[in-house]
Structures are given as C-alpha cells and as structure tokens.
Amino acid sequence: MTDDEILRTERFPVGISSMGVSEAERRIPFDEPAPLAPNDELQVIGKPVPRVDAVAKVTGAARFTVDVKLPHMLHARILRAPMPHARVRAIDASAAIGLPGVRAVDIIANPNAPSTATIHYAGEPIAAVAATDAGIAEAALALIRVEYEALPFVVDLDEARETTAPRVYQDREERRALLDEWVLPYLPRDGNVQQAVPTGNRGDVEGGLLQADVIVSGDYRTSVQTHCCLEPHAIVADWRSDGLTVYASTQFTAGVRATLAQEFALPLNRVRVVVAAMGGGFGSKSSLREFGRSAVRLSRQAHAPVRLVLDRKEEQLDSGNRPGTWQRLRIGARRDGSLTSLSVTSYGTAGVGTGAGVGNIAQALYTCPNFESAQYDVFVNAGPGSAMRGPGNTPGAFGLEQTIDELAERLQFDPLKLRDGIDPSPVRREERRIGAERIGWSRRHEPGADPGPVKRGLGVAQSLWSANVQTNASCEVRIYRDGAVELLSSVQDIGTGIGTILAQVVAEELGLHPDQIAVRIGDTDFPAGGPSYGSRTTASTTPPARTAAHRVREMLFQQLAVHLGVSSSAFSAHDGVISVHDDAKQRDISFREAAAILRTDRIGAVCSRRDDYLGFRHAAGPDAAIARQDLGGVQFAEVAVDTETGIVRVERVVAVQDCGRPMNPLLIESQVQGGVLMGLSYALFEERLMDRHTGLMVNPNLEQYKLAGSRETPAIEVVVLENYQGQSATDAYGIAEPSNIATAPAIANAVYNAIGVRMHELPMTPARILAALGKVPALEHAG
Amino acid sequence: MTVAEEITVRVNGVERSLRCEPQVTLAEALRGPLELTGTKIACNRGACSACTVWLDGEPVCACMLLLVDVGNRSVTTIEGLADGNGLQPIQRAFIDHDAIQCGFCTPGLVMSCAALLNVTAHPTADQVRGAIAGHFCRCGTYPHVIEAALAAAEGTPA
Numbered sequence: 001m002t003d004d005e006i007l008r009t010e011r012f013p014v015g016i017s018s019m020g021v022s023e024a025e026r027r028i029p030f031d032e033p034a035p036l037a038p039n040d041e042l043q044v045i046g047k048p049v050p051r052v053d054a055v056a057k058v059t060g061a062a063r064f065t066v067d068v069k070l071p072h073m074l075h076a077r078i079l080r081a082p083m084p085h086a087r088v089r090a091i092d093a094s095a096a097i098g099l100p101g102v103r104a105v106d107i108i109a110n111p112n113a114p115s116t117a118t119i120h121y122a123g124e125p126i127a128a129v130a131a132t133d134a135g136i137a138e139a140a141l142a143l144i145r146v147e148y149e150a151l152p153f154v155v156d157l158d159e160a161r162e163t164t165a166p167r168v169y170q171d172r173e174e175r176r177a178l179l180d181e182w183v184l185p186y187l188p189r190d191g192n193v194q195q196a197v198p199t200g201n202r203g204d205v206e207g208g209l210l211q212a213d214v215i216v217s218g219d220y221r222t223s224v225q226t227h228c229c230l231e232p233h234a235i236v237a238d239w240r241s242d243g244l245t246v247y248a249s250t251q252f253t254a255g256v257r258a259t260l261a262q263e264f265a266l267p268l269n270r271v272r273v274v275v276a277a278m279g280g281g282f283g284s285k286s287s288l289r290e291f292g293r294s295a296v297r298l299s300r301q302a303h304a305p306v307r308l309v310l311d312r313k314e315e316q317l318d319s320g321n322r323p324g325t326w327q328r329l330r331i332g333a334r335r336d337g338s339l340t341s342l343s344v345t346s347y348g349t350a351g352v353g354t355g356a357g358v359g360n361i362a363q364a365l366y367t368c369p370n371f372e373s374a375q376y377d378v379f380v381n382a383g384p385g386s387a388m389r390g391p392g393n394t395p396g397a398f399g400l401e402q403t404i405d406e407l408a409e410r411l412q413f414d415p416l417k418l419r420d421g422i423d424p425s426p427v428r429r430e431e432r433r434i435g436a437e438r439i440g441w442s443r444r445h446e447p448g449a450d451p452g453p454v455k456r457g458l459g460v461a462q463s464l465w466s467a468n469v470q471t472n473a474s475c476e477v478r479i480y481r482d483g484a485v486e487l488l489s490s491v492q493d494i495g496t497g498i499g500t501i502l503a504q505v506v507a508e509e510l511g512l513h514p515d516q517i518a519v520r521i522g523d524t525d526f527p528a529g530g531p532s533y534g535s536r537t538t539a540s541t542t543p544p545a546r547t548a549a550h551r552v553r554e555m556l557f558q559q560l561a562v563h564l565g566v567s568s569s570a571f572s573a574h575d576g577v578i579s580v581h582d583d584a585k586q587r588d589i590s591f592r593e594a595a596a597i598l599r600t601d602r603i604g605a606v607c608s609r610r611d612d613y614l615g616f617r618h619a620a621g622p623d624a625a626i627a628r629q630d631l632g633g634v635q636f637a638e639v640a641v642d643t644e645t646g647i648v649r650v651e652r653v654v655a656v657q658d659c660g661r662p663m664n665p666l667l668i669e670s671q672v673q674g675g676v677l678m679g680l681s682y683a684l685f686e687e688r689l690m691d692r693h694t695g696l697m698v699n700p701n702l703e704q705y706k707l708a709g710s711r712e713t714p715a716i717e718v719v720v721l722e723n724y725q726g727q728s729a730t731d732a733y734g735i736a737e738p739s740n741i742a743t744a745p746a747i748a749n750a751v752y753n754a755i756g757v758r759m760h761e762l763p764m765t766p767a768r769i770l771a772a773l774g775k776v777p778a779l780e781h782a783g
Numbered sequence: 784m785t786v787a788e789e790i791t792v793r794v795n796g797v798e799r800s801l802r803c804e805p806q807v808t809l810a811e812a813l814r815g816p817l818e819l820t821g822t823k824i825a826c827n828r829g830a831c832s833a834c835t836v837w838l839d840g841e842p843v844c845a846c847m848l849l850l851v852d853v854g855n856r857s858v859t860t861i862e863g864l865a866d867g868n869g870l871q872p873i874q875r876a877f878i879d880h881d882a883i884q885c886g887f888c889t890p891g892l893v894m895s896c897a898a899l900l901n902v903t904a905h906p907t908a909d910q911v912r913g914a915i916a917g918h919f920c921r922c923g924t925y926p927h928v929i930e931a932a933l934a935a936a937e938g939t940p941a
C-alpha cells in the first residue's frame with residue numbers, strides 16, 4: 001500500500017475457528033471488497049466444490065502439453081552425454097543433417113564455446129534434432145559423432161568433499177552456463193565445496209551450550225529424491241515471423257514468457273505461453289530449461305512447430321531433483337525444556353547445481369536465543385537439483401524433528417509437552433492438541449515396548465513454511481450481456497485445482513454457482529498470474545480474483561441503478577438473483593436479466609494482488625513477498641515395524657494443517673494426502689542411486705526407483721484449521737509444501753518409538769532397519 | 784527403415800485401419816494416428832500403468848503391446864468407456880470424491896477401477912488396492928481413488 005492511497009477501516013474476522021474467532025480492525029484500500037465472512041457464513045467458498053475440469057480429466061478429454069498436435073509439427077529428441085564429466089573436443093552432425101526427414105539440428109554443447117564445451121553430468125544435453133517423426137529424430141541422434149575427452153569425476157557427496165576429489169568445476173565461468181534457477185550467490189569455495197550463505201545466526205551457540213543441562217547431537221542423511229511427474233517435461237514451440245507461441249508443461253506461464261522474451265529478444269506481446277492441463281511439476285517445471293530453449297531454436301531454424309517431450313530416463317537424469325544432504329545437529333537445553341543452543345551444519349548436493357541446504361526450519365521453528373547454521377553446497381557430477389515440494393525444510397525437518405524428540409527423551413518429557421514449551425506458534429499448539437486427540441497419543445508406549453517381532457509405534461513431527469505471495473499476479477473478471485461470466489488469468493492449474501477455487505471466489509462475489517463461471521487460465525494472453533510454486537498460487541491469485549469480481553459487480557450495479565432509478569448501493573447478489581433493496585422498488589431480478597441491461601456487450605475489470613493489509617514480513621525480489629505468518633503443520637504417524645524382515649508399514653497418518661482460510665476442503669484433502677504420500681515415499685523408498693565407478697544413475701526409471709503405491713497407502717486423516725488473519729480479500733494461503741515437510745520425520749519418530757533405535761538415514765529401507773537393529777552389517781551409504 | 788503395413792484394429796467398437804511400422808506400440812498408435820490422446824504414456828515400459836486400456840475387457844499396459852499383436856481383440860480406451868451414454872458410475876465417483884489431481888494418471892486409474900467393478904461388483908478396499916497396485920500417481924490420489932471405487936460399487940445393485 002502506498003501512502004497516497006485512500007484507506008478505509010473495516011473489521012475482519014481473526015482467529016482459529018476451533019478456538020473462537022474475534023474481530024480486528026484493518027485499514028484497507030478504499031476500493032477493496034468488504035471483509036469476507038468466516039466460511040460457515042458463505043455459500044461457495046469453503047465448500048467441497050468438485051473440480052471444474054473433472055469431467056475432462058475422467059474422460060480423457062483434458063488436453064495436456066504432450067497431447068498438443070499442430071499442423072506440420074516436427075518431433076525433436078536430445079542427444080545426451082553418456083559419461084559424467086568430459087570435454088567435448090568435436091561434434092560432427094553432418095550425417096544427421098543429411099538424413100531424410102531431419103529438418104533442424106541444434107548443437108547445445110559447442111566445443112568452441114568455453115561455457116558449453118565441458119559436460120558435467122551423464123545426461124547433460126549435447127545436441128537436439130527435429131525431424132518429421134520421432135523415430136527419424138532418434139535415428140539422427142545416432143549419426144551425430146561426438147569426440148569426448150573423458151575427465152575425472154565424482155558422484156558421491158562424501159568423496160566430493162575431499163580436497164583430493166576431482167573438481168566438478170575449474171572456475172566460475174565454467175559454472176555459469178549450467179545454472180538456470182535457484183542460484184545462490186557465487187562465493188569462494190574450497191574444491192567442490194561452496195561456502196555457505198549464513199542466515200539467521202544469532203547469539204552464541206558455544207555460550208548456550210555452557211548453560212545447557214542436556215546436550216543432544218546427531219548426524220542425519222537424506223537421499224536424492226526425483227520429482228517423477230507423470231507427465232514428462234514437454235514443450236511445443238511454434239516460432240513464426242509474427243511471434244512465438246509455446247505450449248509448455250510449466251508451473252509458471254508468465255515466467256517462461258519473460259525468459260523467452262529476454263533470451264530471444266522478443267517483445268513480451270509477441271510471446272505467448274499456453275498450458276491447458278498440466279501433469280504435475282512439484283518444483284521441477286518452474287523455468288524454461290535448456291531443452292525448452294533448444295526446442296525454440298529448432299522451431300526458428302526449421303520454420304515449423306517443434307514438439308519435444310522427455311522420456312522417463314531423461315526425466316530421472318535431467319529434470320531436477322531434491323538434493324541429498326548430510327546434516328549434523330546439536331541442541332542444548334535446560335532441565336525445564338527451554339533451548340539454550342541450536343546449531344546445524346549441512347553438506348548437501350544438488351549435483352552440478354546449488355540450493356542443497358536444509359532450509360530455515362531449525363532457525364525458525366523453536367525459540368532458542370543462540371543459533372548457528374552453516375549450510376554448504378557440494379558439487380558432484382550429477383544432474384542439477386531444483387526446488388521440490390518444501391525444498392530445504394523437508395530434509396531439514398528429518399534431522400531437526402528427530403533431534404528434538406531425542407532431547408525430549410533425554411529430558412523425560414513427552415515430545416508434545418516439550419514442543420508446547422519451545423514452539424511459540426499458537427497455530428501448531430492447537431494442531432498438536434487436535435492431532436494428539438485424533439491419533440490417540442495417550443496410547444503411546446515406551447520405545448520398543450511391544451513384545452513380539454512386529455513392533456508398533458507413534459510419532460509426531462512439525463513443519464514450518466513461509467506464506468509466500470506473488471504480488472505480480474492479476475486476474476480479469478468479465479460479465480457479458482447474456483449473463484455469461486468469465487475469469488481470465490495466465491495462472492496455471494498444475495493439479496491443485498486453482499481454476500476451481502477461482503470459480504468459487506467469483507461465484508461467491510456474484511451470487512452465482514461455480515458452474516456458471518467460465519475459467520480461462522494457463523495462457524499469457526490473459527492478465528499475468530503468478531507461479532505455481534512456493535505454495536503461493538491461492539494466496540496470490542484469489543484476492544485479485546475477488547477484487548475483480550467485486551469491481552465488475554459494482555459496475556453492473558451502477559448501470560442497474562441508472563436503469564431502475566435507484567441508488568447503486570441498493571443491490572445485493574445471491575443465489576443467481578440480484579435483489580433490489582428499495583422501499584418503492586423492492587424486487588428480485590435474475591442475474592441474466594440484470595446483465596441484459598448492460599450498455600455494451602461486456603464489462604470487465606482487471607485487478608492485481610494488493611499487499612497484505614498489515615504489510616509483509618519482507619519482499620522477496622520485485623514480484624513476490626513473504627507474509628507475516630508462517631504456515632504451520634503437525635503430523636502424527638502410526639507404524640508397524642517387522643523386526644525380522646525390516647519392513648516398515650505406515651498404518652495411519654493424521655495431518656493437521658493450516659492454510660489460512662481453507663477455500664475448498666475437498667481439494668485441500670486431496671493435496672494434503674498427496675503431500676503425506678510423497679513424504680511417506682521419501683521416508684521409506686525413494687533414492688537416486690549413483691554408481692560411483694561409472695558415474696551413472698543406476699535406477700533411471702520407475703521400477704527400480706521405488707515409489708509408494710496403493711498398497712503402501714495408509715489411512716490418512718486430514719484436519720485443516722480455519723485460521724483467519726484479516727490479511728487479504730480472501731485471507732487464503734497455500735498447502736502443497738506444508739503438507740509434505742513433517743511426514744518423513746513423523747514416521748522416523750514413530751519407527752524409533754516402535755523399535756527403540758533411531759534411524760539416521762533416508763530412505764528407511766528394510767536393509768537399513770535391520771542394520772540399525774544390528775541384525776545385518778550396515779550398508780555403505782549410497783551416495 | 785522398416786516397412787509400414789496396413790493394420791486394422793477394433794477400437795471403442797469401431798474398425799480402424801492405419802498404416803504403421805511393426806515396432807509401433809498400441810499406446811503410440813492410439814495417441815498418434817488414431818488421435819485418442821486420453822491414453823497417456825508416462826514410463827513407456829510397463830512400470831506405471833498410465834497407459835492402461837482394455838483388451839477384450841482386460842486392463843493392459845498399451846505401451847507393452849505392439850499394435851500388430853492386437854489382432855482381432857477389441858480395444859477399449861478411456862474415450863470409449865462412457866460410450867456416449869454419459870459418465871460411467873466410476874467416472875462420476877472419481878469426480879465426487881476428487882480422485883483426481885493433475886489428471887495425467889487418471890484415465891489409466893479409471894480404466895483399472897472400471898475393469899475391477901466389471902468382474903467384482905462389490906470389491907473390498909484391498910481388492911481395489913490390488914487392482915491399482917501397478918499404477919503410479921505422483922499427486923497421491925490413491926486414498927480418494929479407493930474411496931471412489933468403493934462408492935461406485937455402493938451404487939451398484941448387489
């Protein structure tokens with residue numbers, strides 16, 4: 001909010017509904033809609049409305065990027081590096097160019113350009129070919145002759161930290177070309193280890209330890225997890241003399257447009273990015289990426305649309321991953337449970353990329369005056385990491401929440417009671433209370449207390465995630481003269497159901513049914529929406545949608561007022577009708593009849609995301625900000641561990657989550673179940689395996705890369721708080737990432753409670769469980 | 784280069800003829816020349832079941848079957864399931880229970896659940912789990928898929 005804006009005062013509902021909602025005053029811009037009532041007073045928002053695109057998705061009609069077919073479309077394939085580290089001495093693509101049906105060749109690893117002449121991981125793109133069919137493109141790849149000079153490589157996190165390890169990068173210039181997203185500042189480094197960026201350090205951790213009655217410490221290790229989106233990364237690029245249209249399976253249409261405009265020197269209005277149905281991203285489809293650039297170059301070269309879809313092996317090698325970590329935590333506490341010192345050191349690897357830290361969860365979850373963290377990125381010769389559902393805090397929670405539980409045991413505190421004393425969040429306090437009741441926490445026994453070979457246990461863990469907001473996010477709402485209503489935004493629905501939620505918001509404001517709102521999204525020809533990452537889509541997009549609906553409704557009311565000769569404040573919209581509240585002219589008219597009086601074919605309003613009403617905690621770049629409150633979550637797990645086979649079965653999870661105002665409980669339940677299942681899969685199964693002798697990924701597929709399926713799915717109970725803060729026109733925030741962060745540590749704490757032995761490494765496979773029980777020798781960790 | 788040959792297959796009750804090379808899989812033929820893109824390819828090696836279609840009513844991975852090997856068996860895809868008579872109960876149940884997120888694996892899951900209900904009108908939850916055990920859904924819709932299949936069976940006369 002700028003100083004010169006005219007403000008008005010309103011009273012907003014504030015508080016957690018299960019604890020009682022009160023009111024608080026807010027100064028808001030004069031043209032913002034009135035405060036939205038709590039959900040139980042609303043007609044559409046907060047109700048379990050089915051997805052607007054559900055019929056298309058259950059009949060096969062939904063059109064994904066991989067389904068896009070354009071006239072004269074070419075098919076592209078990428079030649080990828082067969083070894084983990086090499087200098088490209090020469091490339092000869094003449095035979096490929098000469099193959100009938102080949103229409104364009106794009107050399108990506110140019111031996112004459114210093115920034116691209118070295119490949120740093122197996123699977124790195126070398127060249128791409130576009131041909132009249134995919135088979136010809138594939139055949140052409142085999143005709144490209146590449147001369148490699150193999151270089152020493154390292155794919156193992158621990159080995160890469162050694163000063164004698166082969167260097168992934170010789171210098172800064174060599175790195176620059178590879179780094180695409182989530183890039184941290186380049187800092188001096190030692191071998192493959194990049195200096196950590198210190199954040200949040202406070203007090204004196206050594207001094208804090210002197211005040212401690214108890215000190216616990218532990219080392220934890222998390223695996224590299226791959227995104228495994230069911231729809232592969234896909235793009236159809238259509239370069240024409242009058243502009244570029246790109247169909248992309250992306251989490252951020254407007255961001256991809258900006259990148260294309262910049263890199264191909266096109267004005268923004270000549271680049272259009274479109275995504276209809278989108279088959280999952282989880283952080284891996286946030287940017288254009290090298291294959292996307294290549295598809296555009298191929299289209300420009302061939303004067304034809306080019307379709308490029310990665311296969312599953314390419315997905316596993318080069319579409320991003322959750323970095324693996326090694327973490328060391330040390331916590332000091334007094335006998336009363338208060339923390340005196342907390343420190344975390346981590347070495348993580350995002351392959352050739354950066355961003356392999358353990359987040360801000362240790363820094364911010366608990367009250368502790370003395371905190372220090374050092375989070376190092378370690379380069380290895382493996383595909384670059386990218387953001388993945390709760391980056392940083394997900395591996396970070398695995399170490400932190402187990403160490404906190406260990407502290408509770410040492411202090412002879414119940415884990416919930418310890419957290420009650422050190423976690424200042426009233427949200428999580430309420431979540432602990434609700435969750436404990438649901439799971440039956442009072443049944444929890446001493447660690448390893450079950451007598452038989454199958455031992456049960458209960459565990460809890462907490463999550464912390466910033467409430468992100470994209471301030472560069474806009475929506476348009478239109479009313480047509482025949483009563484049709486549509487909402488337009490470039491925001492994309494990656495499976496979360498944002499299209500449905502936007503229909504609900506507009507329907508609530510206009511007194512209509514969500515079916516009556518045509519949702520047109522996923523196209524940069526519409527007002528630019530935000531990205532679908534960082535759990536920010538709902539927080540960013542629903543307030544401008546409501547404001548735009550409010551404004552267009554006021555426009556309709558004003559025209560009606562003139563038409564009927566009443567005051568424009570004499571109207572209300574509800575149940576498909578507009579009521580005229582005027583003593584002389586009291587009547588109801590249908591929305592359709594009301595729209596028919598419009599002087600033009602349609603009216604519309606474009607609105608953008610306002611700042612939160614109390615302002616933000618801080619800005620996050622020019623287009624985004626961090627809200628004042630965090631999104632808390634607490635999860636409880638019940639497990640059964642077979643101590644003879646080492647198999648862990650998660651039988652039940654209770655997830656208690658906060659996303660501000662819940663917009664659609666049906667969709668939220670789906671998304672939280674998905675977060676829990678991804679966390680369960682991370683806890684028990686998922687691990688990218690690298691062969692340290694060849695530098696190749698051993699399981700680049702979906703059968704040896706293990707994922708949880710229907711048989712591993714536990715009973716998942718989802719409880720969502722209604723947490724009103726009076727911060728925006730909808731007061732809604734995200735849920736995707738918060739629902740994923742606490743699952744693995746909750747399971748790990750439950751496993752400890754079951755067997756009395758703590759698991760320090762993910763995934764908790766039967767081999768690792770048996771090794772922890774001393775029944776088989778410990779495995780060397782897998783890198 | 785291999786030689787394309789004329790192949791006739793019965794898809795969703797209609798005889799379709801196309802010229803294609805012998806290495807083309809049923810999934811590729813459906814999505815390509817037959818323009819039935821509701822069948823999805825996600826792993827292309829029988830590990831994820833996204834491409835599930837029916838062969839004489841039995842669910843199979845269309846990516847693991849060559850088109851030339853279909854022979855005179857009849858193929859049913861997600862587009863043919865509703866058969867012009869509106870949604871099948873399992874499709875309605877998927878919508879009501881939100882057994883959908885991104886929707887990419889959904890057609891395959893619908894086909895496997897529908898096939899189960901054809902042979903087992905009132906399955907247990909474990910039978911549903913078994914019927915979809917070969918499917919991967921990264922969004923994690925399994926709980927709602929199981930609910931939907933049981934609910935669709937509820938609506939079926941015993």
